[in-house]
Amino acid sequence: KIVASKSSTTGIGWKPHYLLPLKTLVSIVHILVTHTFAFLKYIFIQELENSPAFALEDFANVDFYSEV
Numbered sequence: 001k002i003v004a005s006k007s008s009t010t011g012i013g014w015k016p017h018y019l020l021p022l023k024t025l026v027s028i029v030h031i032l033v034t035h036t037f038a039f040l041k042y043i044f045i046q047e048l049e050n051s052p053a054f055a056l057e058d059f060a061n062v063d064f065y066s067e068v
Contacts, residue, residue: 047054
């Protein structure tokens with residue numbers, strides 16, 4: 001199950017000494033997700049160039065991306 005929350009850190013009650021580790025974690029996750037999707041895009045483009053019959057629509061669904 002995927003859960004997302006959008007709030008300020010004060011709105012959800014984060015203690016000040018946890019803010020730096022939280023910001024570090026968010027930065028790491030952001031970089032990881034950005035690179036993962038860039039790599040997926042590269043893989044899909046390569047597959048489409050190598051095989052016009054590549055079934056991209058099989059991967060264009062929410063379930064696939066939530067697993068990634």
